[in-house]
Amino acid sequence: MENLLPIFLLIPSLGLIISLLFPERKEKWISTSILIAMGSYVLFTTTFVLVWLWKDVDSLNIKEISLYDYGDYNFFIDFYFDKVSAVYLLFSGVLSYLIALYSRVYLHKEPGYKRFFTTFLLFFISIQIIVLAGNFETLFIGWEILGVSSFLLIAYYRHRYLPVRNGLKVFSIYRIADVGILITMWLSHHLWHENITFEQLNNSQLVAEHLTLHPWTGIVISLAILLAASVKSAQFPFSSWLPRAMEGPTPSSAIFYGSIAAHIGVFLLLRTASFWHQIFIIKIIVVLLGVITAIVATISSQVQYSAKAQIAYSSIAQIGIIFIEVALGLEAIALIHLVSNAFLRSYQLLISPSMVTYYIREQFYNFVPYKEKQKSKWREKYEVTLYLIGLNEWKLDPFLYKVFWSPVKRLGKPLTYFQPKTAVHVSLAILPIPFFFVTNLISFTGTLHHLLPIAIAGLALLMVIRTFSERKNPLLAWAMLIFNHVWVLLAISFNNTFNVWDTTFYLSGILLSGVFGFCILYQLSKKEKFDLNDFYGLAFKRKNTAFWYLLCSLGLMGFPVTTTFLGEDLLFMHIEKEQLLLASLISFNFILTGISLMRMYARIFMGPVNDPEITVARRSA
Numbered sequence: 001m002e003n004l005l006p007i008f009l010l011i012p013s014l015g016l017i018i019s020l021l022f023p024e025r026k027e028k029w030i031s032t033s034i035l036i037a038m039g040s041y042v043l044f045t046t047t048f049v050l051v052w053l054w055k056d057v058d059s060l061n062i063k064e065i066s067l068y069d070y071g072d073y074n075f076f077i078d079f080y081f082d083k084v085s086a087v088y089l090l091f092s093g094v095l096s097y098l099i100a101l102y103s104r105v106y107l108h109k110e111p112g113y114k115r116f117f118t119t120f121l122l123f124f125i126s127i128q129i130i131v132l133a134g135n136f137e138t139l140f141i142g143w144e145i146l147g148v149s150s151f152l153l154i155a156y157y158r159h160r161y162l163p164v165r166n167g168l169k170v171f172s173i174y175r176i177a178d179v180g181i182l183i184t185m186w187l188s189h190h191l192w193h194e195n196i197t198f199e200q201l202n203n204s205q206l207v208a209e210h211l212t213l214h215p216w217t218g219i220v221i222s223l224a225i226l227l228a229a230s231v232k233s234a235q236f237p238f239s240s241w242l243p244r245a246m247e248g249p250t251p252s253s254a255i256f257y258g259s260i261a262a263h264i265g266v267f268l269l270l271r272t273a274s275f276w277h278q279i280f281i282i283k284i285i286v287v288l289l290g291v292i293t294a295i296v297a298t299i300s301s302q303v304q305y306s307a308k309a310q311i312a313y314s315s316i317a318q319i320g321i322i323f324i325e326v327a328l329g330l331e332a333i334a335l336i337h338l339v340s341n342a343f344l345r346s347y348q349l350l351i352s353p354s355m356v357t358y359y360i361r362e363q364f365y366n367f368v369p370y371k372e373k374q375k376s377k378w379r380e381k382y383e384v385t386l387y388l389i390g391l392n393e394w395k396l397d398p399f400l401y402k403v404f405w406s407p408v409k410r411l412g413k414p415l416t417y418f419q420p421k422t423a424v425h426v427s428l429a430i431l432p433i434p435f436f437f438v439t440n441l442i443s444f445t446g447t448l449h450h451l452l453p454i455a456i457a458g459l460a461l462l463m464v465i466r467t468f469s470e471r472k473n474p475l476l477a478w479a480m481l482i483f484n485h486v487w488v489l490l491a492i493s494f495n496n497t498f499n500v501w502d503t504t505f506y507l508s509g510i511l512l513s514g515v516f517g518f519c520i521l522y523q524l525s526k527k528e529k530f531d532l533n534d535f536y537g538l539a540f541k542r543k544n545t546a547f548w549y550l551l552c553s554l555g556l557m558g559f560p561v562t563t564t565f566l567g568e569d570l571l572f573m574h575i576e577k578e579q580l581l582l583a584s585l586i587s588f589n590f591i592l593t594g595i596s597l598m599r600m601y602a603r604i605f606m607g608p609v610n611d612p613e614i615t616v617a618r619r620s621a
Contacts, residue, residue, distance in 0.1 A: 001052060002062040005079040008089065008128050011041045016121040024114045031104035034117050038097040045093045049086045058082070061134055061199045075566050077141075078134030080198045084270050084335065088131040091339045092260050095346055096124050099255040102350060106251055116156055116249065123149040127260055131267065135197045136185045137569060139268075141560045143181055147174040148559065150261065151598060154248040158606040159537050166244040171598055173231060173241040175591040176404070180228030182587045185569060187221045190577040202274045211278055217577070222276035225268060226286060233265025233319050234312075236293040239300075240396040242316055246308035246349075253308060254349035259342035262315055266338055269326045277329065286327035293320030296394055303390040307352040315345045408592065411462075412469030450579070453491045457585040460487035464592045471532045474600055475521055481556060481593055482514040488586055492574050506571060509562030513555025520549050524604075532600060535607020546605040553601050557594040 015037025022029045052060075060081040066074060100120070107113050126149055129142030148171075155167030188196055191210055200206065211218040229235075234242040245257040256262075269276075269286070276282045294317045301313035318341045325334040375383075463484045470477040489503055524545060530536045539546035558564040568590060575583045 001048070001055070001057065002060045002079075002081075004048065005060065005062055005081055005132060007044060008041075008132055009125060011044060012037055012121050012125050012128065016118060016125070019114070019117055019121070022114070027104070027108065027113050030114050030117055031100070034100050034121065035097070035104070037121070038093070038100050042093045042097050045089050049090060052081075052086065059199065059202075061197065063134070063197075074195055075137055075569060076135075076195060077138050078197050079132045079138070080134035081132065084267065084331075085131050087335045087339060088267055089128070091342055092124070092127055092131070095255055095259055095342065096120075099251050099346070099350075102254075103249075103251040107249065112156060112158075116153075116252075119149055119152045119156070120252070120255075123153060123256060123261075127264070130264060134199065135195055136181065136188060137195060139271075140181050140185065140569075141565070143178070144558075144560055144565070146261065146264070147171060147178070148554065148598075150174065150245070150256070153252040153256065154245050155602070155606060156248050156252065159540060159609055161535065161608055163247045164535065164602050164606045166247040168595075168599060168602055170241045170245050172405070172595050173238055173400070175594055176238070177228040177231035178594075179584075179587045179591055180224040180226075180231070182568075182572065182590070183224040183583065184221055184228070186572040186575060186583050187217055187224070187577070189573055191217050191221065198271055201272065204274060204278070207275055208278060215279075218275070218279055219282065220580075222279055222282040223285075225272050225276060226282065226289070229265035229268040229323075230289060231265070232268070233262055233323075234316050235265065235289055235320060235323065236296050237396050237399060239293065239297055239313070239316050240393055240400065243304070243306070243309040243312040243393075246306075246312055250349060250353060254346045258311060258315055258345035258349045262319060262345075263322075263338050263342060266319060266322050266326065266334065269323065270331065270334065273326060273329075273331070283327045287324050290320040290323035290327065293317065293323070299386055299390040300393050301390075303387050307356055308349065311345055311348045311352065315341060408465055408468055412465040453494045453579070454582050454585065456487060457491040457582055457589070460484050460491060461585050461589045461592070463487060464589055464596060467596045468592055468599075474530070474532055474604065475518065475525065477532065477596065477600060478514070478518055478521055481596060482510065482518070484589065484593065485510045485514075485556075488571070488589060491582065491586065492571050505563055506567030509555055509558075509564035509567065513552045513562060513564075517549060517552030517556060520545060520552065524549075530604055532603050534603070536604055537607050537609035539605040540609045542605075546601075549605065550601055553597040557597050558590060 015034055018033045018037070019030050022033070060079075062079045063076055066076040100117075103116065103120070107116055110116070122145065126142045126145035130139055130146065131142075133139035133142060151167045151171040151174075153167075154170055155164045157163040191214055192200075231238045234240075242257055242262060246253045248257075276286075297313045297317035297320060301310050301317060304310045304313060318337070322334050322337050322341070325331075325337060463480050467477045467480045467484070470480075485507070489506060493503075524530075524538070524542070528536070528538060530538065555562040555564065558568045571586070572583065575586070
């Protein structure tokens with residue numbers, strides 16, 4: 001049965017390829033191809049799970065493809081199937097089929113009909129990769145695709161202000177989860193000295209032996225996993241992104257942010273439970289996180305004026321309780337609770353437009369004034385306080401802004417005082433000097449050998465922060481992001497095992513995407529006037545240019561379409577276990593690079609059309 005696991009990815013992938021062959025105006029053909037693919041997927045999954053249960057097999061594991069094998073490093077695709085995978089594959093397939101059936105009518109005659117369904121399938125494929133992943137590297141492939149497709153779905157109405165703004169906000173929060181996965185992958189290689197699979201991770205004796213020898217490494221890995229799971233499942237203090245994700249179409253809100261994507265954090269905890277369950281303090285932290293989230297989200301859900309926001313916070317509260325169940329080892333109860341919550345929230349979101357209309361009609365015809373009861377002053381103050389706190393969503397949005405993005409902007413503002421042309425010329429002039437001089441002519445030892453990589457990584461991070469704060473010159477921002485990757489290579493090159501082949505492998509994707517993207521921006525700047533201070537919505541007039549620029553942006557950020565994605569993991573393998581600060585600096589570098597690239601894409605090609613001849617509303621309701 002192991003050899004049949006790739007079919008779970010093959011069916012939706014074929015549906016995606018076939019749907020791309022049809023023109024935009026052929027709505028029936030597009031939706032029919034998607035429905036056939038999703039129907040076939042549900043039929044195959046149901047049959048597969050029934051046969052698997054009948055044979056009473058514990059788990060299935062298959063090492064499918066070795067993408068890169070050099071020395072002690074091996075990046076391979078691994079598929080793993082167990083009861084957790086079976087539950088996720090079944091409920092995600094059934095829900096996705098129902099939503100596809102709903103969407104073919106709901107989005108009829110909507111601009112971007114084909115774009116929605118292709119992004120819908122891309123999102124679904126990413127979920128299948130995550131669920132079937134047999135190691136962290138395979139999981140990270142789906143993890144990255146999930147983040148980008150989420151941004152595109154939330155910003156489906158790409159010529160409106162709020163969908164694009166909220167899409168960027170959610171993508172930025174998602175990138176924080178990427179830090180957790182990157183740190184987990186890096187430390188796992190040092191803990192196990194190999195590309196560990198989830199099947200091996202289920203060996204409790206093996207895990208206990210390694211945790212006994214390296215307790216602090218196990219704690220850091222567990223905290224990184226918890227960070228990634230908390231962000232993806234909108235747990236405290238990251239709860240505010242889920243209501244913002246509801247800015248997309250109702251079908252995408254129902255299937256992804258109400259049911260599937262919101263529960264991926266739970267899946268990550270379940271998949272790695274055999275590891276972090278052996279660390280008592282981590283179980284206590286997960287329980288406390290679930291309790292706090294459940295209380296905070298319940299209060300917020302009671303006072304939201306938007307039906308979607310009420311449902312979103314209700315779902316967050318239930319996921320908090322599921323976190324507690326996972327921490328207590330109640331895996332079966334957690335899976336039942338998860339599926340029940342997913343189907344309920346999808347149903348609520350799908351009928352929410354009808355329910356809002358119904359309640360408006362009831363208020364219009366059968367309005368009954370509310371008779372206020374006498375309350376004590378203490379109780380009144382208590383209720384008003386909770387009401388205001390819940391209505392303000394505990395001010396989690398301003399909190400995240402102050403903690404994560406405000407320091408970056410404050411640090412980047414002084415850097416913008418450098419003139420663009422001067423900055424480019426100086427970067428081009430000094431970049432090759434330290435790269436060749438330090439790595440080839442001088443051999444550093446002792447304290448300097450440890451401090452120099454950190455200093456260079458800090459300079460690379462400052463370059464990205466400078467790009468993050470750039471508002472005037474998109475070409476400068478793009479060029480600095482290319483240079484940044486070379487500085488990252490320089491920081492890693494102090495390791496003795498680093499070689500020219502690793503450099504070539506990593507830069508091959510960067511240079512191709514970077515040069516091609518720079519040419520697109522340069523040619524576009526000759527035809528259009530734009531900067532990074534406003535939204536210009538150029539995709540309205542230049543769809544093909546927007547598509548190719550998006551591909552270049554994905555390549556430059558290390559998306560799984562170029563060798564850069566494998567190169568990022570390869571670079572981390574050259575960072576020693578003691579160099580936690582260096583690993584953190586490079587992780588945040590990659591995260592800010594992705595956010596900067598998506599912000600540039602959104603500013604130039606998405607948002608309200610900045611053209612007086614085209615009548616498009618500048619802001620959405």
